Amino acid sequence: MERNCTTAEKRKPASPLRRKSTNADTCSARAETCDANDVARARWTLLRQVLRQKQLESPEIQQVSVRRFATFDLFSRELLEAKDVCDTSDAQWVEYRSVHFPEYSALLRDNLGPVRVNEVLNSFDNTGNICVWPSEEVMAHYCLQKRHTFKGAVCELGGGMTCLGGLMVAISADVKEVLLSDGNEKSIQNVQEVIEKNKQAGKFGSTHVSSRVLRWDCEKDISAFEDHFDVIMCADCLFLDQYRASLVDAIRRLMHPKGMALVFAPRRSETLSLFCELAQQAGLCVSQHQQYDAQVWDVHLKMQREGKQVYDENIHYPLLIILTKGPQPFSHSQ
Numbered sequence: 001m002e003r004n005c006t007t008a009e010k011r012k013p014a015s016p017l018r019r020k021s022t023n024a025d026t027c028s029a030r031a032e033t034c035d036a037n038d039v040a041r042a043r044w045t046l047l048r049q050v051l052r053q054k055q056l057e058s059p060e061i062q063q064v065s066v067r068r069f070a071t072f073d074l075f076s077r078e079l080l081e082a083k084d085v086c087d088t089s090d091a092q093w094v095e096y097r098s099v100h101f102p103e104y105s106a107l108l109r110d111n112l113g114p115v116r117v118n119e120v121l122n123s124f125d126n127t128g129n130i131c132v133w134p135s136e137e138v139m140a141h142y143c144l145q146k147r148h149t150f151k152g153a154v155c156e157l158g159g160g161m162t163c164l165g166g167l168m169v170a171i172s173a174d175v176k177e178v179l180l181s182d183g184n185e186k187s188i189q190n191v192q193e194v195i196e197k198n199k200q201a202g203k204f205g206s207t208h209v210s211s212r213v214l215r216w217d218c219e220k221d222i223s224a225f226e227d228h229f230d231v232i233m234c235a236d237c238l239f240l241d242q243y244r245a246s247l248v249d250a251i252r253r254l255m256h257p258k259g260m261a262l263v264f265a266p267r268r269s270e271t272l273s274l275f276c277e278l279a280q281q282a283g284l285c286v287s288q289h290q291q292y293d294a295q296v297w298d299v300h301l302k303m304q305r306e307g308k309q310v311y312d313e314n315i316h317y318p319l320l321i322i323l324t325k326g327p328q329p330f331s332h333s334q
């Protein structure tokens with residue numbers, strides 16, 4: 001469905017000028033077709049503008065679209081030259097380099113263009129195709145900080161179009177495998193290309209890195225990996241009322257009995273508390289951490305002091321929730 005929509009958007013409106021003309025065509029007929037073509041082009045432009053405008057009005061996007069505060073500045077972002085002639089897409093590649101661990105960087109495509117109204121209407125949740133949300137950036141930084149504690153099999157759930165956190169684990173930690181996942185097909189198409197690009201650049205060492213569409217509410221997707229992952233990670237996915245319970249269930253089922261889940265999310269009203277309640281009801285041990293990283297905490301305090309007009313802790317500061325099946329082994333607070 002998503003692929004069809006994209007193709008439909010790229011397809012130019014049927015142009016009478018592209019029809020083979022015969023000698024019998026007169027100038028006036030050509031003028032008429034030119035006019036018709038201009039009108040069609042103008043209409044198409046207008047429609048495109050309306051669709052672009054409309055997509056911003058979608059409640060699904062508005063729910064998380066307060067982007068006045070966009071980043072904790074934990075990664076620098078450098079545009080890459082389009083050297084790769086095989087890459088026919090218009091999308092720009094960028095290098096995300098950790099500010100605090102500059103030896104680690106990933107090659108990303110983090111701008112898939114505007115989300116089209118067709119995609120909003122016809123495909124699954126598109127919030128992961130808009131930007132890398134601050135929680136994902138913070139999770140990626142946290143994973144670099146704690147890279148020595150990762151082992152075995154790691155899975156990112158709801159990673160959006162970059163899965164930056166899982167990618168940083170794949171790049172920096174000595175783990176066997178990393179599965180990058182999301183429920184949105186377009187996100188995962190991008191993530192797959194991101195994996196290829198980073199693989200070619202030799203970023204992953206011997207770690208096996210893969211991606212797939214994995215929906216928390218899809219029995220087939222979950223049962224394929226029951227009890228498999230030592231670490232599950234997830235950023236800014238708790239606000240979706242209709243999927244919160246299935247996210248808890250997916251984490252519980254995918255996590256190895258001795259594994260743990262790292263969940264980063266802002267409070268977003270009561271949504272984070274509701275998630276924690278559900279996790280407890282599902283029999284998981286839950287701990288909540290506010291001060292888990294010195295650099296992130298410093299930015300938070302600075303924004304509270306100096307950036308009150310753009311920064312709202314409730315929607316911008318990610319808390320860290322740790323979930324395990326048994327007692328929690330060590331503290332992730334500072």
Ligand SMILES: C[S@@+](CC[C@H](N)C(=O)[O-])C[C@H]1O[C@@H](n2cnc3c(N)ncnc32)[C@H](O)[C@@H]1O
Nearest residue numbers: 127128132133136158159160183184215216235
């Ligand atoms: C706000 S985005 C966060 C994306 C990314 N983690 C970030 O912070 O940049 C929420 C993500 O959850 C994914 N999602 C929502 N419901 C899902 C479900 N039932 N199964 C799998 N993924 C889901 C969406 O596709 C989207 O990418």
